[in-house]
Amino acid sequence: CSTQSSKMVMARKYVLVNYFVNEAKPTDLKLVEVELPSLQNGEYLVEAEYLSVDPYMRPYVRELPLGVTMIGTQVAKIVESKNPAFPVGKRIVGNLGWRTHTIIDPKISDQFFKQNPYLLPDIDDLPPSLGLGMLGMPGNTAYFGLLEICKPKSGETIVISGAAGAVGSHVGQIAKILGLNVIGICGSDEKCKWLTEEMGFDFAINYKTVPVSARLREVAPQGVDCYFDNVGGDIAGTVMYQMNLYGRVAVCGSISSYDAKSLPKCTILQPAILLNQLKVEGFIVKRWLDRWNEGIMQNLRWIREGKLRYRETVTKGFENMFDAFIGMMRGENIGKAIVQI
Ligand code: NDP
Structure with a gap:
């Protein structure tokens, strides 16, 4: 187990304050900052590197209670850990929502997708953001x-x-x-x-x-x-x-x-x-959660063989999450729409 620091960590996150009516409005979400507690045994802390904006967010928002963190998947780096299975420096793919920092208890799956965060497979020189697209x-x-x-x-x-x-x-x-x-x-x-x-x-x-x-x-x-x-x-x-x-x-x-x-x-x-x-x-x-890795590994093989090509439309900056989401809904993306923090 490694613990890197015990300094105070602030997380920024988008909270749902209004249900979307027709096209979502920036005021439907509120950017807030919260202080995270220190890690308990078994937990680890991640910092988001790439966040996904996806069409499902639009209809599924209706099923969320107001006040919760906006749903979404991210590729994040483990920056502090009290869990040997999730060491510092590795990356995970997790349905953690629109937030910059998260403490994860691996025993608890997310409420919405019922999927536990998992380690991004070893993809060498390929961009980690593929964990939100072709390899996700x-x-x-x-x-x-x-x-x-x-x-x-x-x-x-x-x-x-x-x-x-x-x-x-x-x-x-x-x-x-x-x-x-x-x-x-x-x-x-x-x-x-x-x-x-x-x-x-x-x-x-x-x-x-x-x-x-x-x-x-x-x-x-x-x-x-x-x-x-x-x-x-x-x-x-x-x-x-x-x-x-x-x-x-x-x-x-x-x-x-x-x-x-x-x-x-x-x-x-x-x-x-x-x-x-x-x-x-x-x-x-989600029907194929039990075969998740099969899909990822086959797509990875095809990418390595040069049979699958990927393209991403990248928006930079956590503060631009909303614009990236609306842009994707309006068709401004080619390939996968992602946000790089
Ligand atoms: P995309 O990357 O395809 O982005 C959304 C695209 O939808 C836009 O770029 C736009 O492209 C197109 N679009 C927007 N409005 C309209 C419209 N009125 N009529 C036709 N096309 C429109 O998103 P994804 O690849 O992530 O998702 C594609 C679809 O797959 C979505 O419907 C999503 O909900 C669904 N999905 C379903 C899953 C499942 O488990 N069933 C899982 C993941 C995605 P254009 O310029 O061509 O209009």
Whole structure:
């Protein structure tokens, strides 16, 4: 066990003071400072290096009581320890919320995800922030969601919405590894260019400027076998009406309605599901907590083999957490949105 210091540590954290109405406002969160107590045996203290901003924060905030620390995952360095399994200098990935310093009792899992902080695997020269993206929750969402729900087969055609984000760009690359024809839908020409020129997608459609239904018919006349849905709404309806018999839909996210006051009107999906005998399944990545390491290790192997490429949109400074979150919700990120402290 090593204890580095016993000096007073102040933690900064964002506390939820109002529920978000439509788009979140900076005044919905309050930045506060608290003094941390000294460590008890078995505990360790971490200092955040990278924090994640993710779409799930928007809908899940409703389930939090006001006054709690805003939820979120971080990669943090162990700076003081009274636990030999978590030595000073190692990094952990933990659902510790939007805060700079945290005392962790490894016996207690977080209230929201029910997952204990874990040591970041040894990734040598790769950026530790990958523990929030390709080598963390979004990476496992792509890996398990695609393999277990879409059950893709070589030669099939997959459509991915939210394609230039953390999960979507990862799903498309795994689908290419598996030999699929990959079509992405995303919100800018710059994102489309990145997907087709750098990430190996066969086609990309800018849903903000191009009619998705007509363009999809052009680029996928053979029809769609798998749909990895990150956005829901009308894009989902459009894709599902162009699916083949026994197509599979992984409902991963529904970001188009996260900020909506009430559910928007959209296409009735039952005829598409019924006539083409589609399998439509929602999933939450926590379903595979018992296989968490499998996903991380496979994604790490693919990165090392040069088969998976990563990109991050990095905002600097803890004081800019809110702007990073809103920017991601508005589509300003390419790849994974993170904040570097
Ligand atoms: P992203 O990195 O994809 O960032 C969010 C993106 O959503 C934006 O960049 C924007 O890109 C797009 N977007 C925003 N508003 C809309 C809209 N109205 N219509 C279409 N696209 C929109 O985030 P993640 O990769 O982290 O998450 C992607 C999805 O996966 C989310 O829905 C999230 O909730 C879900 N998710 C689900 C998990 C699960 O366990 N089921 C786990 C992790 C994520 P653009 O410019 O293309 O509009």
